[in-house]
Amino acid sequence: MDLAHSPADEAFRAEARAWLRAHVPSEPLPSLETEEGFAAHRAWEAELTVDRWSVVSWPTAYGGRDAGLMRWLIFEEEYYAAGAPGRVSQNGISLLAPTLFDHGTEEQRARVLPSMACGEVVWAQAWSEPEAGSDLASLTSRAVRADGGWRLSGQKTWSSRAAFADRAFGLFRSEPGTPKPHQGLTYLMFDLRAPGVTVRPIARLDGKPAFAELFLDDVFVPDEDVIGEPGQGWRIAMSAAGNERGLTLRSPGRFLASATRLHDLWSARGCPASTSDRVADALIGARAYQLFTYAAASRFLQGTPLGPESSLNKVFWSEYDIALHETALELLGEEAELAVTDWTEGYVFSLAGPIYAGTNEIQRDIIAERLLGLPKGRR
Amino acid sequence: MSSQMPPQMRFLLSSEQRAFAESLDAMLTAADTPAVVRDWARGEHTAGRALWSRIAELGVFALAVPEAYDGVGPLPVELAVAFVELGRHAVPGPLVETVVAAVTLAGLDDPGPAKRLLPTLVSGEAMATLAPAGSYALDGDSAATRLSLSDAELRLAPGHGPVRPSLDPARRLTSLAPGGELLATHPPAARALTWARLAVAAQALGVGLALLDRTVTYVRQRAQFGVSIGSFQAVKHRLADAKVALAFARPLVFGAAVTLDPADVAAAKVTACEAAYTTARTALQLHGAIGYTAEYDLSLWLTKARALRTAWGSPTACRNDVLSGGGRRW
Numbered sequence: 001m002d003l004a005h006s007p008a009d010e011a012f013r014a015e016a017r018a019w020l021r022a023h024v025p026s027e028p029l030p031s032l033e034t035e036e037g038f039a040a041h042r043a044w045e046a047e048l049t050v051d052r053w054s055v056v057s058w059p060t061a062y063g064g065r066d067a068g069l070m071r072w073l074i075f076e077e078e079y080y081a082a083g084a085p086g087r088v089s090q091n092g093i094s095l096l097a098p099t100l101f102d103h104g105t106e107e108q109r110a111r112v113l114p115s116m117a118c119g120e121v122v123w124a125q126a127w128s129e130p131e132a133g134s135d136l137a138s139l140t141s142r143a144v145r146a147d148g149g150w151r152l153s154g155q156k157t158w159s160s161r162a163a164f165a166d167r168a169f170g171l172f173r174s175e176p177g178t179p180k181p182h183q184g185l186t187y188l189m190f191d192l193r194a195p196g197v198t199v200r201p202i203a204r205l206d207g208k209p210a211f212a213e214l215f216l217d218d219v220f221v222p223d224e225d226v227i228g229e230p231g232q233g234w235r236i237a238m239s240a241a242g243n244e245r246g247l248t249l250r251s252p253g254r255f256l257a258s259a260t261r262l263h264d265l266w267s268a269r270g271c272p273a274s275t276s277d278r279v280a281d282a283l284i285g286a287r288a289y290q291l292f293t294y295a296a297a298s299r300f301l302q303g304t305p306l307g308p309e310s311s312l313n314k315v316f317w318s319e320y321d322i323a324l325h326e327t328a329l330e331l332l333g334e335e336a337e338l339a340v341t342d343w344t345e346g347y348v349f350s351l352a353g354p355i356y357a358g359t360n361e362i363q364r365d366i367i368a369e370r371l372l373g374l375p376k377g378r379r
Numbered sequence: 380m381s382s383q384m385p386p387q388m389r390f391l392l393s394s395e396q397r398a399f400a401e402s403l404d405a406m407l408t409a410a411d412t413p414a415v416v417r418d419w420a421r422g423e424h425t426a427g428r429a430l431w432s433r434i435a436e437l438g439v440f441a442l443a444v445p446e447a448y449d450g451v452g453p454l455p456v457e458l459a460v461a462f463v464e465l466g467r468h469a470v471p472g473p474l475v476e477t478v479v480a481a482v483t484l485a486g487l488d489d490p491g492p493a494k495r496l497l498p499t500l501v502s503g504e505a506m507a508t509l510a511p512a513g514s515y516a517l518d519g520d521s522a523a524t525r526l527s528l529s530d531a532e533l534r535l536a537p538g539h540g541p542v543r544p545s546l547d548p549a550r551r552l553t554s555l556a557p558g559g560e561l562l563a564t565h566p567p568a569a570r571a572l573t574w575a576r577l578a579v580a581a582q583a584l585g586v587g588l589a590l591l592d593r594t595v596t597y598v599r600q601r602a603q604f605g606v607s608i609g610s611f612q613a614v615k616h617r618l619a620d621a622k623v624a625l626a627f628a629r630p631l632v633f634g635a636a637v638t639l640d641p642a643d644v645a646a647a648k649v650t651a652c653e654a655a656y657t658t659a660r661t662a663l664q665l666h667g668a669i670g671y672t673a674e675y676d677l678s679l680w681l682t683k684a685r686a687l688r689t690a691w692g693s694p695t696a697c698r699n700d701v702l703s704g705g706g707r708r709w
Contacts, residue, residue, distance in 0.1 A: 001396070001456050003637045005388045070387045263702075271702075280698035284631070284646040291630035294390040301387065312626045315619070361612075367622050368615030372595050377610030 003294070005074065012067065013074045019051060020082035029085045031345060033208035038122075038164040041088035045119025054117045055093060062113035069247070069297045076253035077290075083257070091161055092116045092123030094248045096169050099187070103228040103236045111224075112189070124162035124192065126170030126214055127237075129155055134362050134379075136171075137182040137234060141216065143172035149222040150174070152190060155215055160356070162212035163201035167191050171233045185233035189225040196220075206339055206348045247297060247306065249357060250317045252290035255324070258346070259286035262328050265343075269331050278327040285320045292316075308370040311363040318353030318360060325350045390630070390637075392460065400460045403437055407468035413676045419471035420548035424521050427471055434470070435503020443481040443574075447490075448497035453482060455574075459581040459636040466585025469679045471549040473508040473518040475578040475691070480507035480526050482574045483533065486567040492535075496524055509571065510555060515543065517690075519553030526562075527555045533566035534559045547682035573641050575691040576648040580632045583648075583687045587625045587655030590662040590680050594618065598665055608665075617661045624654035642704035649697035652688045659684035 005013070029044065030037035048054040049063055057072040058064025067075070087093070097116065100109050115121040132139040141154025152172055162168060168190055175184030192199055196219040201209035228236040259282045266272070266279045292313070300306055325347035329336035332343060339345075354360040361379075368374045392400075410430055419427040434440070439461045444450025452458070458478065465474055481500050484493040499505040507524035510516035519525055519539035527534045540554035595618060598609035608614050628651040635647035659681045663670045670677050688694065 001390060001392055001633060001637060002388060003390060003634060006386055009387060068387075276702060277695065277698050280649075280701045283701055284650055284698075285627075287634070287643070287646055288627040288631050288650060291390065291634040292627055294388065295630050295633075298389050298391045302389075302391070309626075312623050315623050316627055361616070364616040364619035365612070367619035368609075372591075372615075372618055372622060374595065374599065374609040374615050374618070375607050377606070377612065377615075379612065 003291075005070070009071060009074060012071050013078060016053065016056075016075050016078045017082070019053060020078055020084060023047060024082045024084045028083075028342065031208060032086050032088055033163075033204070033210040035164060038088060041085055042119040042122065044085050045087070045089055045117075049118035054089075054119075055097075055113075058097070058113065058117070062109060063117035069301060072248070073251065073253070073293060073297060076251035077256060078253070080251070080253040080257035081260070088122055088161070089116055089119055091125050092121075092169075095125060096123055096189075098248075099169075099227060099236060099239075102239060103187075107224065108227070121167055122161060122165040124159045124165035124168040124212070126156040126159050126162075126168040126190075128158045130157055133158075134359050137180075137185070139171060139173060139185070141170075141172050142176070143174040143186050143188060143221075143230075145174075146220065149220055150186070150188065150226070152188065152196075152216045152219040152221060155213065157213045158202075158211050158356070159214050160211045162192060162199055162214060163209040165192060168214065169227075171237055174230050174233075182234040184231050186230045187227040187233035187236045188221050189227065190216075190219060190221045194219050194221075204348065205351065206345075247293060247300070247310070247313070249314070250321075252286065252293045255286040255289055255317065255320065258321075258324055259283045262324055262331075265328060265331050272331070275327055275331055278323070278330075282320075282324045282327060285316075285324070289317060289320065308366050311358075311366040312371070314357060315354075315360050315363050315367070318350075321350040321353050322347075390634070392456075392633070396457060396460050399437075399457060400464055403434075403439070403461060403464040404467070406433060406437060407464060407470065410468075412468040412470055413679055416469055416471045416549045416679050420551075422520070422542070422551070427521075430470065431472055431506065432503040434465070434474075435501070439465075440477060440481065440503060441501045443478040443485075444497050444501050445485050448485060448493050449501045450481070450485075450497070453485075455577060455636040455639055456633065459577060459632055462578050462581035463585040463588070463632075466582035466587075466683075467589045469549070469586070469589070469683060473506050473516075473522050475575055475582065476508040476510075476517050476522070477506055478578050479571050479575045480509045480524060483509065483526065483528065483566060483571045484562075486570055487533070487563045489563060492562045500524070511568075515552035516555050518551050519555060520551055525555055527557075527559065528566060528568055528571060530568050531564060532561055533563045534561055545686065547686040549679065549683070550686050569641070572691065573639060573644050576644045576697070577632075577635055577639070579687055579691050580628075580635065580644070580647040580651040583651040583655040583684065584625065584628055584632050586680050586684050586687065587621070587628070587651070587658040590655070590658045590677070590684065591618065591621050591625060593677060593680070594621075594658075594662040594665050614665055617665065621654075621658040621661045624657050628654040640704075642701050645692065645697040645700035645704065648692055649694045649701075652684075653694060655684040656688050 029040040032041050052065050055064045056067040056075045060066050129139050143150040143152055171185045172188055174186040178184035196217040198215040200213045202211050204210040262282050328343040415426045415430050441450040442452045442454045442458045444452050500507055505523040508516040508519050508522035509526040512527050512529040520542055525536040527536045536555035537559040538556035543552045545552050598614055599607055601608050631647040631650050635643040669675050
């Protein structure tokens, strides 16, 4: 058991740090959730890609460095410590790409991954529906067989980034009337600008169009955009949910950097005793999350799948993120009401954490039933 | 992702370390520790001393002592492994204090006191207690070696005061008599605190894990309204939160054992103790009235979770050490 990275991994860290120091914009980019900010973040993805820093863990063939999970964690520590911008391609990189690596075809990977890596194509998710949230398997949007492909109809909602994104991925019911709701679903990719698609942006709490409703009216999708076997979509989507995604959805580097910024803010405000416990807890929580992730990554690298453990991870970071931002806003005092600071934007973003990617109530059910062995009951 | 990487950081227990935990767990499970704890609380130390010897035979105290004094240490990760198991089984006695005494004596410039006192600690023949001057010493009535520590000096206390009733009856708190043989001036007091907090953190983690296990077992068996109460979401979610708290305390404890950085150790101490205490509150609530009785064995862990929370540094003291000591290097 050790906490020392290898000399080769430390050399990788130094290379990443040097590149970031030379390239990270000196002024923060405009908010990702605006048209102008979205374009600026897209350009930043392209800059990252030139020197292969966009997707370091991917194979070199798709624009990565074949660097592995531990170096990805190191890169993320350096990335956020350098104050680099948020990642506009996060949905595609952490949700769609792992699915394509496990279940996609070589043709799909070659077509989809390089343009995802450089931000040329930004992907939105299309999971939830108005009547299918936590009970996602009850979704009713349809995929009907057509010549050379499928025709999609129905409504998706809470589609993050869809207001400005290019393409989307999600589950559709291709076999109506199956005995169980999670049977007969197909995992498909589609173009948000295809005929029949209407994107209606939704303003989140602070008014920014961070997500959207998608209306699909007989939208044609060619067979080449089906991932895996038709009808097997649930299994395919869930296999990515329980694997590396549990580690890669939120990297520890992000929270280590936020905790350091909070400590700086607290120090700049004269180290008020009223918030000292909470600032300490932010530092401790970031360290706990880093070490938890190192342990999980160590197990993963020796071949142990992660599975329902990722539910522990999700409950922890989502609640941690809110507590950290609440502490920052308390330190800001009156200024906290002004919707112009980074902390305010981060606070609004953090509030969604316990809701998306499986609500924390669903995660606690998974922890209780699959990790503690408690009996299933009514939700 | 590539699998052809050079050797990388591996933040996992080795198979030997896991086997050590399993052998301790097996021995302690067979030892019927609740009965030993209840004897100990009444001042009947025979069963406790016998258990102590077996813990020593498995090499636990040797882990704190360098080879020069018959030990194999210091091995902080293995000690953390051991203390998780000792906490899991609510083992009574000055376990943490014996380790701290050993580390402190071994760290003195003058090897005399270590040569004289450490071999009996390694073998389990003797127990030690150690307290900052003016604080209560744990189990001063059963420890043969009683050390009084300040930044200025380390003394061998000549005796102890009466046992004070404690909320955890297994923790027998005594004052130490003033004076006694001067063993050292300017002893390594900060080092003593670091090791004490590390051991308490691991012990508290074990206490929390035992409370969670026992409560999961109980809510599966207990039926009301015709079903297992463990099927109710209100019950499940409290236990899920306890599981989250313990799951994130664990890497802090082992990370602190790897680095021995005082800020890491303080973080581990406050987090493991708070996780254990939160789990104790959940355990009591989900057991209901039976959990509130002294007779039911759950009480042995409930009261220890409370006691460890303030032993060797309150939550606030530990958080202050995180703020002043570091955090920013993480």
